[in-house]
Amino acid sequence: MGTAVLVIEDSAPIRVAITAALNASGHTVLARADGRLLEHDLHEFRPDAVLLDVMLPGSDGFALLDVARRRSDAGILMVTARDAVADRLRGLTDGADDYIVKPFEMAELVARVNAVLRRRGRSIGxxxxxxxxxxxxxxxxxxxxxxxxxxxxxxxxxxxxxxxxxxxxxxxxxxxxxxxxxxxxxxxxxxxxxxxxxxxxxxxxxxxxxxxxxxxxxxxxxxxxxxxxxxx
CATH class of the missing domain: 1.10.10.10 (Winged helix-like DNA-binding domain superfamily/Winged helix DNA-binding domain)
Structure with a gap:
């Protein structure tokens, strides 16, 4: 049985592509354009992993990372076009499990999601x-x-x-x-x-x-x- 992945990405084409790739790998995906419902989704959807875009409308990915870390034990991957070392260090220091810089191939993203899930003891199948x-x-x-x-x-x-x-x-x-x-x-x-x-x-x-x-x-x-x- 697949694992549950919450995707928060404001770009519709990227959000659709990520969802398709994760679905194809057997994961159940809930995709959002922003993080307004993050606390609700963490409680009701109970994701095994969360993909957070950094540059989002409203609360940015770093603010959402803090919420997710306090409210869930899910693996968290930051997804962003910002590749500055300071941004990567901030994400990892604040509790992200991985930091993926756009553009990326879907095969790489899925592999890194699966790696985070393995480290957290979540079975993929x-x-x-x-x-x-x-x-x-x-x-x-x-x-x-x-x-x-x-x-x-x-x-x-x-x-x-x-x-x-x-x-x-x-x-x-x-x-x-x-x-x-x-x-x-x-x-x-x-x-x-x-x-x-x-x-x-x-x-x-x-x-x-x-x-x-x-x-x-x-x-x-x-x-x-x-x-x-x-x-x-």
Missing amino acids: TIHIDDLVIDADSATVSRGGHAIALTATEFRVLQFLAQRRGRVLTKPQILTAVWGYEHYDPNLVEVNISALRRKLDTHGPRLIHTERGFGYVLRSTADPAPSDTGPS
Whole structure:
């Protein structure tokens, strides 16, 4: 079962992208444009982690950090375009668990959220499909007992496909979930899918299939036979 993440970010495009990426990783997300309801959300939503933008309308992220630290034991990550060392030190000194500077890739943000959750003993979960094991807590993958080294982006692509086992996912859907924006070069998806196939297929039958004209799907070998006719 996923963990709960509260996101407070006033930029709508960034807020939507972060929400999509965290949802794709199995987290339950509550997203707000400002911190007016922070105390209410900490009590009712009970997040395991809080992402706080620093430059917000009304109370800024540093003021909200103080509230969150006093009212919750959630992991707190500051997200901001302000990269001055003094700002980073202030956030960390005041109790933030991590400080992420914009711009960032969604794969990095999700990895750092998961790292904070691990340090606080919050379980993220493990996915088993045939002999494939995807451990989100340790960001590791194995198949048939063989450890498979993946990049952070490859891991996110595989996790997104595995969490939607049996569903055909389009390139824009994968781009939005992993990179945070559907208009990135779709070749990014093809390159990472090819790399995943090369690494996974070394240790067993193909799991990731192409549906020509639609996208990609991860199927168990016990599922109905794939009908993909796209490139192998």
